[in-house]
Structure formats: C-alpha cells, structure tokens
Amino acid sequence: MTYWPSVDETATRTPPVRGGRQLAAAAAGNVVEWYDWHIYTFLATYIAAEIFPEAAGDSLVPLLSAFAVFAVGFFARPLGGLVLGWVADRRGRRAALTAAILLMGAGCLLVALTPTYATAGVLGPAVLVVARLLQGMSAGGEFTASTTFLVESAGPGRRGLFSSFHYVFATAGQVLASGVAALLVFGLDDGAMHQWGWRAAFLLGALMSLVGLWIRRGAQETRGEAHRHARPGLFEALRTCPRESALICGITAGGTIAFYTWTAYLPTYAQVDAGFDKADSLLVSTVSLVFFALVQPLGGLLSDRVGRRPLLLFFAFGFAVLCVPLLNLVSGSFLSLLWVQCAGLLLLTGYSSIAAAVHAEVFPARVRAAGIGFPYSVTVALFGGTAPYVGTLFTELRVPGAFPWYVAVLCLLSGLVYLRLPEGAHRPLDR
Template structure:
C-alpha cells in the first residue's frame, strides 16, 4: 500500500518517511470496510444521539431551572442563569473528553472509543431525567445536574475525536469529503430532533405538566436513542489497526508533544468556523430578537427552517471538495464571512423574510467549512495519534470561541456596542482565512493508515 506523507512528517507507525518514495508501516492497515452504509450509520446515528442529548438541555432549561436551583433574593432569573452556567461547564469538559477519548481511540481502536462515548452520553441523559428537585433533595439536586452535564461534556468532546477519524477512515478513495459531511448532517439532525421533541411536548402538555415531569421525557428518550446507537456501533468495522503490545501504543499526550505545529493548525482551522457555526445556528435567533425586534416565534421558526436547509447542503459541499479540493471551500467560507458577516447581520430587520434570507445565506457560506471539517482535521495528523491529535485542540478551540459566542454577543449588546459583535465574527474568520491559505491541499493525497 502506497501512502503519502502526512503533514507531520514524523516516522510514526503507519506514517510515510521523506525521501524514500515508499511508505513504511509498523503494522498492517485493517481491511477495507465491508459496508459503507453500516459505517456511516454507526457514526451518524450515534452522533445524532449525542447532539440530541446535548441540545435537549438548552431547550428544556426554562422548564426545570427553578426546580433544581432555588430562587435568590426574589430574582426569578437566578435559576435560569444557574442552569445555563452548568451548560457552559459542560462546554469546558469537552477538551478533556477530546484528549481522553482520543487517546482511547488511538490506543484501543475507534470503535472502542465510540462505544464509550455513546454509553457516557446515554448515562448522562438518564441521570438528567432522574435528577431530583431541590425541594426533595436539597443541594444534592444541583450536584446531580452538574455531574450529569460534566459526563455529557466529556462524551461530546470524545465523540468528535472518535467519530471524525472513524468517518474519514471509513471512506473509499475520493470520498473522504462526502463521508466527512455526515458529521454535521447528523449533528444538525440531533439538534432538530431535540427542538422538535421539546416543542411537541410543550404543545401537548400544560405549562405545569412540563415543569412537573414533562421536561424529563426527552432525556429518557435520549437514553433510549443512545442504546440504539450503541447497538448499531457494535456491528461497525474497526478502521484503525492497534499495535499488539501496549508499549507500542501512543501515549495520551504524544500528539501534542510530537506534533505541536499540527495541533496549532487545528486551532487555526477551527477558530473562525466554530464562531461562525454557533453564531449562525444557535445564537442568530436571539441576536435578531435583541437587535432587530423580531418576534420569538418567527426567530425560532426561521432557525428550524434554516437548520434543515443547512443539513441538506452538507453532502453537496463534501462532494464538491472531493472534486476541486478542500482549500477553495475553506477560503471561500472564511473570506465570505470576513467580507459579509457585518453587512449580513446589519441587514436583519423585524421581518421573517429578512432573517430567513440572512440565515440561509450564512448557511451556504458556512457549508464551505462544516462539510469538510472532519476530513481536513483527519488529514492533518498521522493515523497513530489522529483521534487524540484532533480531539483536544479542536474541543479547546470550540470551547473558547464557539461556546462563548452567545455570551459575547449579549455582552456587546449590554455594553452598548451591539455593532462590535459582527466585526468580531468577521475578524476571526479572517484569521482562519490566513491559515487556510498556507494549509497544504490534502484532498487527493492517500490517507495515512487507510486501507
């Protein structure tokens, strides 16, 4: 099997060496997957389950906040603020999950890590469903909530590391971009399922019923979906040949220690993309309500429509990147946002049509990043440390720039400078554009460690 040299240039197992013209491997690569559909299903269903559980928390927080956290000094916002503080804590567990589960994927195999992450997410969801109220258990109630969210954050951070490598390594020649696109297809489906389930229950139940017990139902459903994902993943084909001797397996921090340049590249690749993603898919409805006066109902409806549109775009972006390369799409995304983020966000008015047009236009640009992010990240690192190499810097960057986007947007508004946030988005995308320009084109290179 002929392999091209990864960006690292290191002579790890499964990594090509310079000047030889031939690849040198320590261990044979695994046989090609028997079923591409099964591989895609194993990664996508599990990923959708992960993100269903992750987003269900934010959609349901308004219903369970005052049951878990007591109101302080008569301020009715204290429970909700406390609940969203726990949401943020989950974000900052993601780098830990990326490092730990990435190491599991590199040392024990991708399928082993995917099994652990789906079980962790299911356990976290079940724990949320069974969280006692403050009235019944006192301080134990918020403690259980925090533990459940920490487990979910650990799981989500590990999920990206493991499923990214698994998806891209499962792809046949010339199809890595297409397979990569299903990362965000499944993520978006999970988000839509979470919002749809919450909306359906809110429609069927009274406000009192939702506050008493209805909010627990989606978390129970999430635990069941996680079990289904676990079953599907059991039949998946392992894509990474693990060394037989424990001493030959990579150390947990080997990717950071031996490949610091690649780790920084992941941060630069991700920074603008994650900020644009969380701004356009999560924060934009709130931004439109605060700055343009659009109604909450219209903002949520536009968000749902645009997310469905976004999911449909992903495979098209992946296929295009397999034909023309990764760099044109990445540069198009970053330059597009650098030039258009400010005018697009300023174009939002109180009308349904204006928000829909702005959100869908942003989704088209954003697809240049999201549809191929998994492939680009996987192509940076050699197979030996690919999962851990991606997991930690990616999750850390998401926590720093993606997870803080709603907070910073609101902070700029409160500080009297709402127009500063669009410039912040444009500026960070311009930084990523510089990274994309110097990034080697990897679309046509054989993937290190692929069969």
C-alpha cells in the same frame, strides 16, 4: 512537520471497509449524541427558570447561569477528546465510540432527573453541572472517534464526501432536538413545560442512547493493521506533533464560533434582542437545520474535486464580511430570521462539510484521534461553548452589537490560517 505517507506506504495498509455499513454505524451514534447535546440550548429558558434562582430585578440572570453551565460542558470536552482519543488510538475506534455514547446517555438521564432550585436548593445546579460534565466528555470523544472513523472508512477520492456526513448526522440530531422542543412548546401549556415537559425531552435522549449503542455494535474497525499494535502515550500527539496541534486550533476557531452562533444561539439571540416568539424561533431553527444537512454532501463532493482550501476560504472570508450585516437583519419577522439563518448556514458549509477530512489529513494514523481530539476540543470550549454566554452577556452589558463583530474577527483569523494550510484533498491518507 506534517506527516504525509507515500503511495508505497499506503498500498500495504488495510483497504477501506464497507462504506454503507460504516455510515449507518456513525449515523446511529451521532444523531443521538448531538440530540442530547443540543436539546439543552433549545430548552435553556425553561431549565434556567426551574434550576436557577432569579436575581431581584434582573430576569437575565437565570439564563446567563444556564448558558454558563452549557459552557462548563464544553470545558469537559478537551478531557473527553484526549482520553477517548487515546482509547481510539490504543484500543480502536469502536471502543471509543461505545464509551462516548454510554457517557452521553448517562448525562442526559441525569439532566432529566435534576431537582429544581425550589425543592433542593443548590443541589439542583450542582447535579446539572455534573450532568453537563459527563455530556461534555462524551461529546469531545464522540467528535474525535466518529470523524476519524468516518474519514478512515472512505475510499480514494471520497474523504470529503464521507467527512460531510458527520455534520449531516450531527445536524439530524440538532433537527430532532429542535423538532422535539418545538412540538413540546406548541403542544404543552407554559406550566406543563416548566413542570415536566423539558424533562421528557432529556429522558427521550437517554432512551435513544441505548438504541444507538445497539446499532454501533455492527461497526467495523478502521484502524489499519500497521497500527493495530501501536500503544501511543496519552500526550504523545502533543509531544511529537506540536505544530499540527496548533494548526487544528487555528482551523477550528472561526468554524466553531460560527457554528454554535448559527445553530445553537441564534434562536435565543432572536428572542432576547429582537423580541422574537419562542415557538416561532424554534420552528425557524428546525427548517434551516434541515437545509443545512442537505447541503453538506454537496460541499464534501466539491472539495474532493477542487480541494479543501477554496471552501474554507469561502466560509472564513464570507463570514468575516457578512456576519455583522446578517445578525443586524434579525427582527421579529419569521421570513427575515429564516433567511438570515439559511444564509449563514450556507457559508458555514464551506467549513463544516470538510472539517473532519481536513483534521484527519493533518495527523498520522498512530496518534490521529488523540491528536485531533484535544486541541479541537480546547478550541471549541474556548470559542464555541462560550458563544451563547458571551452573546447573552453582551446584551446584559447593553452592547449587543459587539457580538457579531466578535464572531467576524475570529472567522477572519481562521481565514488567515487557511491561506497557509497545505492542501490535502489529493494526497493519500495514512491508515
């Protein structure tokens, strides 16, 4: 049964630390983490051409291979969510945040140094897989530690607002990734992009990781005194809170497939299925992600007033009804793609702006980070990480129209979970 602390219980705990300083610490790492993570998808076509061999007569094989490696990174996220979540519960949130950004920087540097298939054969794809595994572990731990850190830093009645900043920072990283990719594509000729341009983007990410690590040194620990000496086991959250773990999976499934479809795969979907220009699709993505970041705090503030469930239902049933017609509207027109992406991201705000708060309100503080990290990361790996691959595979199988229905069904299933979800907006949070 979900643990809800009493008012007397929370009154004895350490009060929230200073919000502005905490937001800055979370922002520094999150922007770098998600730049490193998403730059791969924006440059997937160049990576595919250099690292993977092309099958005779089938130009989609390298792209499928590149997205398969993208998915491999997601399957390392559960391990990162479990292990770094356990570190956060045992050693503190700051320790996990530091470990996460170090792993991401190392993975990004390794991608930048990956040899091509022409020069090293299968060693190139092997190095790329190792790099994405490191980044996957980091991303799983980053979400776990940073969302717990943000929500626990919030004052009374502000958890939704603070929760929204996770996707503001994550989207800022995506915008930066999309912007860097667009600048490289517009500024370099195709030969330079294939030869060294895409590598420069990953080298930049590795350097930014060092900056983020330095800024995070000033973060304050958010784990309350009551839990400072707690030493939960690695699998304690799964063992003691199985219902809550399953609930995290149901909450996440629709949100993650919608998020990665609209923010990571849509530029490629437009290129492959509608013949959209590569550079223009990256520009549309950058503009729409700026819009997405700006509306996140509005969703968080609204949830603090009206509750989490109304926003979650707006997202889930809105996507279930509109996903198919929206994706069918994607064409070669710049304005049509921009409208489709912004409309989908507005619906997605009902989930993304409050996901961190909803997750944190499910688990007690003692096992909160690991309790969220493992089931969340497993669900993201199964449905979010595979979204680009599944979408491209449907195109390869000549049934591209099946992919929008796949997204819609998963959102509908999450909507049914939201209908039964206990409302946690106005309950005290265990710290």
